[in-house]
Amino acid sequence: MLAAGGYANQRGEKAMLKSFPILTTGAALLLASTAMAQTYTGDIAIDEEDVVLGQRHYSPYLDESYPNRVFFGDTHLHTSYSTDAGMIGNSLGPDDAFRFARGEKVRASVGEYAQLIRPLDFLVVADHAENLGLAPMIAESNPALLALPWGREVHDLVKAGQLNEAYVMWGTAMAELADPIDDDDLTRSIWARIVESAERFNEPGVVTSLHGFEWTSSPDGNNLHRVVMFRDDGDKVGTRIPFSNYDSNDPEDLWAWMQSYEDETGGSVMAIPHGGNLSNGLMFDTVRLNGEPIDIDYAERRARWEPVYEMTQIKGDGETHPMLSPNDEFADYYRWDRGNFGFELKTPEMLPKEYAREALARGLAIEEEIGVNPFKFGQIGSTDSHTSLATTREDNYFGKATPGEPGTASERYNELIIQDAIIGDEVAIRHYETLASGLAVAWARENTRAEIWDAFQRKEVYATTGSRMVVRVFAGWNFEEDEVHRPDFAAEGYDRGVPMGADLFAGPDGAAPTFMIRALRDPDGANLDRIQIVKGWVGDDGEPTTKVFDVAWSGDREPDAEGNLPPVGSTVDGADFTNTIGAAAIGGYWEDPEFDPTQRAYYYVRVLEIPTPSWLAYDEAFYGPQDLPDDAMMVQQDRAYTSPIWYSPF
Incomplete structure (x- = not known):
């Protein structure tokens, strides 16, 4: 599953999300005018003396426009x-x-x-x-x-x-x-x-x-x-x-x-x-x-x-x-x-x-x-x-x-x-x-109504069952395995790929989609167990099919002969647990080993924490034994689910 590979963009083109927002047609016309030395767009001042086509900046963040x-x-x-x-x-x-x-x-x-x-x-x-x-x-x-x-x-x-x-x-x-x-x-x-x-x-x-x-x-x-x-x-x-x-x-x-x-x-x-x-x-x-x-x-x-x-x-x-x-x-x-x-x-x-x-x-x-x-x-x-x-x-x-x-x-x-x-x-x-x-x-880039709503609209959102895990995934055609460890992981993901919620279109002949994934634990919560990718597709018989792949995990566990990863274990004792198992951060690279370029597919990431006490266990620690039913869940594993990335062969 952890094969080497690459990643391009939706139509094999490079996605230039690092842009120069002031170099629009409107800005160019304003720069050509001698009537004003300075023009204001909202509360952002554009000074013609500061605008140089193709200018590079020492600060790499001036032109950053992707959600950060x-x-x-x-x-x-x-x-x-x-x-x-x-x-x-x-x-x-x-x-x-x-x-x-x-x-x-x-x-x-x-x-x-x-x-x-x-x-x-x-x-x-x-x-x-x-x-x-x-x-x-x-x-x-x-x-x-x-x-x-x-x-x-x-x-x-x-x-x-x-x-x-x-x-x-x-x-x-x-x-x-x-x-x-x-x-x-x-x-x-x-x-x-x-x-x-x-x-x-x-x-x-x-x-x-x-x-x-x-x-x-x-x-x-x-x-x-x-x-x-x-x-x-x-x-x-x-x-x-x-x-x-x-x-x-x-x-x-x-x-x-x-x-x-x-x-x-x-x-x-x-x-x-x-x-x-x-x-x-x-x-x-x-x-x-x-x-x-x-x-x-x-x-x-x-x-x-x-x-x-x-x-x-x-x-x-x-x-x-x-x-x-x-x-x-x-x-x-x-x-x-x-x-x-x-x-x-x-x-x-x-x-x-x-x-x-x-x-x-x-x-x-x-x-x-x-x-x-x-x-x-x-x-x-x-x-x-x-x-x-x-x-x-x-x-x-x-x-x-x-x-x-x-x-x-x-x-x-x-x-x-x-x-x-x-x-x-x-x-x-x-x-x-x-x-x-x-x-x-x-x-998103800012905590405002417009920015939050727009993130929902473009589906660059994910779910957790209550924990504040930070999860990010990019898909494309020419990522390489060690790139998940790059400090500019997100910049490269947007520049050469697509994030959660986006579409990935047909890539180079013979290539399979590659994924870079990062997950970071809730700073006030539990360590992480594993990163998985859930794939869905339509088979030749026309029936929808789904499958779960383990991508990266904590510790030195190895899958068995059937490909099943052993459990991470548990430190739960009543309402107590420790982060002596699992990992605070996990990075994963994955290339789809069963990719068929003619089949539509989706991919989303599921991240699992290590086992932790449920609210019922915390209640019993606070109030004393509660004579709960036999099916009461005393131990659970919080998880995150990203929005999918959809592959289309067209």
Whole structure:
């Protein structure tokens, strides 16, 4: 696998990403003018005396234009303004969420204080669009809400302490897709509060707050949820109210709403699907929600509006499933695979249409057939926490929802996340089965709304299950094995290759793609076990196929005769572990040993940490033994998943 090789660019050409941004046509015209000695473009002064065509600079960084910084964030956090958070005990609003993300100490709804080990770099408060802000309106006895008969009734139930009855009343309306409020002016007033909060806490270069909301489509209890994330400031975002499940449960209607937003405001917006493992085969189906087959128009619209997929979060890891990847020893990681939201059990034929790895391969097969790949997405993680607290570390886990926060005794483990709505306990998921995941990580030059959003748009992003690992990968045709150790590794990667999220086109005859990969451990976390590449392709029989390759690893382990790498071992002892195994940094070079230049393919990197205690182990160390079920996971391995690099033979 570790063969020598080379790396070129998409069409065999050298990618010149080191540019001279001032030497544009406009700048040339300005230089020819004698009317002005100095011209300003934004806040950057261009002095004609400083401009010399082809000039070299001693400082090698003056003309650097590629992404050179890594930013960690959460694009999927709920506050009390989400009814399924505020109506079950969350009292923290958007301001508290942003304060916490900035590193401030915040008192959680149950009463425990919480703080991050380090601030996040960016955050999207993505409250559910459906009856946005209902709980705060009830708490404040909002006159506009009380003027509505349904609003008065649900308000009085809550004030009388009948919270469950009030929540069921709201849930019934949601299930029937009958908006019980249906007042755009009221929704607009609540949306304005959320927009204003994000504006107030946005501090470019420190912590970026991006505007967003969640569209909560759940046809027949199947999860088709999307987070909608804007690139724009509040002056544009505030002109529209969020599109909700009451408006439509069809993603194509959401895309149409997004198109109208861009047309009317000149802004930019994307949708981020998540939770495919709860969709019972709908998230990556081969037909549209209306039953029509996927055609070119649909595929182009889906790829355009949904450039990334949130493939790991608190409700289960969505990379793959043991039944889909039986030869992958790390496939069985926090599975939520019993059914949808309590209405229908899972069946095996649903699984291929639910997980990211298989969907990426199925996208290649669809592209082979119609010419467009609808599932050409980058990969991120986020929390989907409903506590207003974006915690992802196992030793600092504040749960999925307020009933599962620290300090709630046995309810922290026994709370029903997926309830037995119709079919009984077979589908039930309890809070002890949640995972602390995850984080969205972006490669960009600056921590601003535009730069972070653009990184998502070009898919130069990756997911982690909560750890702040730094991971980078480049692919091409003429890299050499020792180049992964170059100090200018990234400069060479961009100059002669493509990064995660990009396309690699046909290379020189006889060449196979080569990859340079670097991974660095979380400075406050665990050492690394190994770097792997996951490859997907379409075989001659037209069927999508995937395979995992070990690329580089810690220690002096050697693969056995079947090519299997021995485990890294474990230092876990209860809630303790040490970094006496693994490596702080791993660099890997890999050339595809099974490359067929006629086959479409994708490649993404998976990086595994050494085993560490789970949040349940930390809980037992703090609270004492908890009489947890036998399937409670006490030891786990955090991981990172990069966005793919796609190879096309054309």
